[in-house]
Structure formats: C-alpha cells, structure tokens
Amino acid sequence: MRTPDSGGxxxxxDPADRLARDLADVALGSGPPATVEDAQALQERLAxxxxxxxxxxxxxxxxxxxxxxxxxGDDRLAAAAVVLAAPDWTVVETATAxxxxxxPYVPGLFAFREAPALLEAVxxxxxxxxxxxxxxFGLAHPRRFGLAxxxxxxxxxxxxxxxxxxxxxxxxxxxxxxxxxxxxxxxGEVVGRCLRTRDGVKPVYVSVGHRVDLxxxxxxxxxxxxRYRLPEPVREADRHCRARLAAV
DNA sequence: GCGACAG
DNA sequence: ATCTTGTCGC
Numbered sequence: 001m002r003t004p005d006s007g008g009x010x011x012x013x014d015p016a017d018r019l020a021r022d023l024a025d026v027a028l029g030s031g032p033p034a035t036v037e038d039a040q041a042l043q044e045r046l047a048x049x050x051x052x053x054x055x056x057x058x059x060x061x062x063x064x065x066x067x068x069x070x071x072x073g074d075d076r077l078a079a080a081a082v083v084l085a086a087p088d089w090t091v092v093e094t095a096t097a098x099x100x101x102x103x104p105y106v107p108g109l110f111a112f113r114e115a116p117a118l119l120e121a122v123x124x125x126x127x128x129x130x131x132x133x134x135x136x137f138g139l140a141h142p143r144r145f146g147l148a149x150x151x152x153x154x155x156x157x158x159x160x161x162x163x164x165x166x167x168x169x170x171x172x173x174x175x176x177x178x179x180x181x182x183x184x185x186x187x188g189e190v191v192g193r194c195l196r197t198r199d200g201v202k203p204v205y206v207s208v209g210h211r212v213d214l215x216x217x218x219x220x221x222x223x224x225x226x227r228y229r230l231p232e233p234v235r236e237a238d239r240h241c242r243a244r245l246a247a248v
Numbered sequence: 249g250c251g252a253c254a255g
Numbered sequence: 256a257t258c259t260t261g262t263c264g265c
Contacts, residue, residue: 068255070256077256105256107253114255136254146254167254205254 065233152210
C-alpha cells in the first residue's frame with residue numbers, strides 16, 4: 001500500500017504529481033490561468049517533467065491524431081481525436097467536441113486555447129492509442145513546453161508534435177528526397193527536426209511532446225506520411241474537426 | 249528598442 | 256485559425 005512517506009515512484013503527494021494535476025485542472029476546465037504571466041510560469045514549472053525515451057515502433061498498432069478548427073462565423077471551435085490502425089492507417093474511431101476558446105491566442109500559449117477542447121474529445125475515445133500526434137509543437141517552444149507537451153503530461157502517454165510552419169529555432173533546408181531531415185536548433189540546443197515527408201515538398205517540423213525521442217518521432221512521422229506531406233493522423237483529425245463544425 | 253511569433 | 260481563383264505539375 002502506498003503511503004505519503006513510502007518514497008519511491010510518483011505518489012499523490014509528490015511535487016511532480018501535484019504539477020500534473022494542476023495541468024489537468026487547467027486543461028479540463030477548472031479555468032485557464034488568469035494572466036499571460038501565470039500561464040508562462042505554469043509552463044516553466046511543468047517543462048522539467050517532460051521525458052524523452054525511445055518508442056518501440058514495432059509495437060505501435062494504434063496512433064491517434066489531434067486537431068482543432070475554428071468557426072468563421074461565431075467563436076466556436078471544434079476539436080477532433082481520431083484513431084488510426086497500423087499498418088495502413090485506416091481510421092478506426094473518432095470523437096469530437098465543440099466549445100469556445102477560454103484563452104486568447106498568444107504565440108507560445110497556444111495550448112491554453114486548444115488543449116481543453118482536445119482533451120474533451122479524447123475523453124470520448126474508447127481505444128487506447130500507443131502514441132498521439134498533435135498539430136503543433138512540443139519541445140520546439142520558447143519554454144520547451146508546447147501543445148504536444150501539455151497533452152503528453154495530461155495523458156501521461158507518448159505524444160509528438162508536427163508543425164507546418166516554423167515557430168522558434170533555425171534549421172537548414174533538408175535535402176530534396178523524402179526522409180531527409182535537419183536539426184531544428186534554438187538557443188544552442190536541438191529542439192526538433194525539420195523533416196521532408198515528400199520529395200521536393202516543403203518540410204514539416206517534428207518535436208517531442210512526451211515519452212518519445214526525436215529518432216522515434218521522426219521515423220514514425222515518416223511512416224505515417226506515406227503519401228501526403230502531413231501524417232495521416234493529423235490529416236484525418238483536421239478533416240473531422242472541420243466536418244463537426246460544418247455539421248451545425 | 250524592434251521584429252517575429254505554432255493554430 | 257479563417258477570408259479566397261485559377262493554375263501549374265505529377
């Protein structure tokens with residue numbers, strides 16, 4: 001039985017566990033931070049909890065994709081969580097949630113806008129994916145704690161981020177062939193990878209969210225994008241959240 | 249100080 | 256994110 005002084009791995013009284021609960025509270029609606037400063041401080045406290053570790057790709061049979069779409073007319077937004085099965089990435093389950101943004105769009109604080117709705121959609125899923133793919137960044141973030149990290153810690157599952165346009169850092173253009181990549185560097189450290197998923201087509205940016213490493217993330221994204229620039233989970237999630245919004 | 253800035 | 260036509264290329 002676990003007691004407060006039993007020591008060892010994370011218990012409910014642990015600092016790490018407290019932070020994880022703070023994050024879940026924020027993400028699930030006990031209210032966003034009151035100020036930009038509070039939000040940034042929360043990210044700084046949580047960033048050290050991100051873990052990078054190899055992911056056994058041979059054991060990956062279910063992959064989830066997450067994305068959000070905004071309504072042109074009103075202030076609604078729709079989040080989608082989709083699950084695809086290996087090896088051909090057929091969609092096997094989808095869940096969506098419609099809500100309103102509770103935090104303004106501030107570069108770097110993106111997650112406080114989208115994570116609540118995304119986690120609401122995730123809660124409607126029955127499957128247990130082996131790894132999750134977010135539309136956005138993870139460690140490639142000013143405080144090394146982007147959306148993919150928020151989701152990763154909230155779920156305590158392997159998560160990686162795929163961005164379409166550069167946010168922070170610098171990367172040399174990868175060679176033209178699909179599979180070529182270059183380091184995305186910021187402040188003297190490698191925070192992600194600039195990866196070419198199609199011959200001669202604009203690259204994507206891959207970064208670690210939680211419980212994966214860059215090599216695993218890169219290889220997985222490549223496998224998830226056999227035909228289009230963006231990985232299938234992200235494309236499907238994008239398709240579903242838009243459809244949900246259109247479906248009044 | 250100024251510009252840049254995921255979705 | 257969203258507002259937006261046609262067009263070049265595989």
